[in-house]
Amino acid sequence: MFSAKKYTSFFSTLTLLSAVALTMNNATATDMKQQGQVKQVDLPKNIIMVVADGMGPAYTSAYRYFNDNPATDEIEQTVFDRHLKGLASTYPAPVSGYVTDSAAAATALATGIKTYNGAISVDINKKPLLTVLEWAKQQGKKTGVVVTSRINHATPASYLSHNESRRNYDQLANSYIDNGIKADVYFGGGWKNYIRDDRNIVNEFKQAGFQYIDSYSQLTELVHDKPVIGLFADLGLPWALDDSNKHRLTLLTKAATKQLKNEAGFFLLVEASQIDWGGHDNNIATAMHEMDDLAKVMEYLESFVAENPDTLVVLTADHSTGGLTLAANKDYRWNPEILRTMQHSPATIAKNIVANDQLNLQEINQWLNFDLNSKEFQQIIQVNASYQQATTLHLLLSATEKTAQKAPELKEFYRQAILTIIDKRTNTGWTTTGHTAIDVPVFAFGKQSEQFSGQLDNTDIAKKIFTLLGK
Structure with a gap:
């Protein structure tokens, strides 16, 4: 045992x-x-x-x-x-x-x-x-x-x-x-x-x-x-x-x-x-x-x-x-604290952010059920610029290329940003x-x-x- x-x-x-x-x-x-x-x-x-x-x-x-x-x-x-x-x-x-x-x-x-x-x-x-x-x-x-x-x-x-x-x-x-x-x-x-x-x-x-x-x-x-x-x-x-x-x-x-x-x-x-x-x-x-x-x-x-x-x-x-x-980047730690308190999936949190008229740190913290620091909130703020750039590039694709490649979605960009923050906080690694x-x-x-x-x-x-x- x-x-x-x-x-x-x-x-x-x-x-x-x-x-x-x-x-x-x-x-x-x-x-x-x-x-x-x-x-x-x-x-x-x-x-x-x-x-x-x-x-x-x-x-x-x-x-x-x-x-x-x-x-x-x-x-x-x-x-x-x-x-x-x-x-x-x-x-x-x-x-x-x-x-x-x-x-x-x-x-x-x-x-x-x-x-x-x-x-x-x-x-x-x-x-x-x-x-x-x-x-x-x-x-x-x-x-x-x-x-x-x-x-x-x-x-x-x-x-x-x-x-x-x-x-x-x-x-x-x-x-x-x-x-x-x-x-x-x-x-x-x-x-x-x-x-x-x-x-x-x-x-x-x-x-x-x-x-x-x-x-x-x-x-x-x-x-x-x-x-x-x-x-x-x-x-x-x-x-x-x-x-x-x-x-x-x-x-x-x-x-x-x-x-x-x-x-x-x-x-x-x-x-x-x-x-x-x-x-x-x-x-x-x-x-x-x-x-x-x-x-x-x-x-x-x-x-x-x-x-x-x-x-x-x-x-x-x-x-x-x-x-x-459980641990990444040569950092000997794994911290699951924030995972215990979460009440919504990153997908739902991202959907809530998109539905909101403007980015509000207090609201995002409530959805996450943990507080973002200034650097993490800045990552959220930068999402829209990354999404706009990806959208512009997608518009430049040929009709055939557009059929093969899904158009960017803003909620997916926010979801990925949230996942990155969670992995960094917990020091979680993935290989595939x-x-x-x-x-x-x-x-x-x-x-x-x-x-x-x-x-x-x-x-x-x-x-x-x-x-x-x-x-």
Whole structure:
């Protein structure tokens, strides 16, 4: 167990699913036989798979310091520190090199098989692969997905569907009905793909007997023995910092476990989707508040397992995003103080500044919830000149060049200025706005959690879950 104070820190047979023919890899089957089968009596009744998209090791370290109580000498242990089991490699199929995208990584976590970047639970030959959620459903368990992205985004789609490209969002949304309904609970965003002019998939779910909700307040009105689809945004949910409930993933997970609980057990996928988006944005403020929401989810799941000891919880990341570093520019410090007090995302603060007639230091300080010094305020003042220069240059582009290059937006210039100030204040560093190939942490607790210890590959996680589902 980590001591923060001292700074230590499958298959055997092939099945058919609805209208989808599912294949499996012979090597995977051999691996499963070599691992041996867990005795039926030892199988967990409920399995909760948590994917923290983009959460490399630096994110859990950063959260420890973000969560620290400065009034004490001890750096308090976090829920992540309590349940660390090991590391997992994340590389995709050789055709895509060493750096994975979310689709290939989620496919590995859902099926136990490597594939190419962009694939949604199909192999490198684009043939469908059986997922742990589909297998759990076949075994009579209830199933569900809870995400802060749209429910047909790469990770949830890789557990629920099969497609050659993660970008085929409408096709993936259609498949949730056309290929057979595979879950009893769907919580996340997605109005854009599920309520369209050409097809209203929400209505089709309702015709299939589902409850539909579109606000958090309706969660308390759900009928327990009736499936539910809850869509709460056009695409992904708002940043935790901007949402009406800053722990909305926790709220949705609590509702899902209550809805899924039954004698046969359940399989639930929970994705903290927007940690990854914070990494892509090189936005430490939003990333830490997404981590805080995830931490509250895990603390809730600790209490759920205490009351339901036949439950297994596994948490890992699909990859790490942004090349986050805690300290930059040879300066031996990382200061998360201002991150703790922020109440709005940099994007919302930038939008507020643009909507204001004139720059007002007092108002900006109120939106940030920390005080800018004179140099930092000067950086904000200079934004408009930089934006005007960029706009002038864009006007000089040819029609073809303008089509290929997005016109400058004033709010984006302010947002970038705010991010620069926050990085400087906290001394946060980034190496990329993309993914990295580093191994990611694996956490587990509950029944059979010891199965997830040591150095693993991401495919091992799915193989072990298949075994624990009796395959």
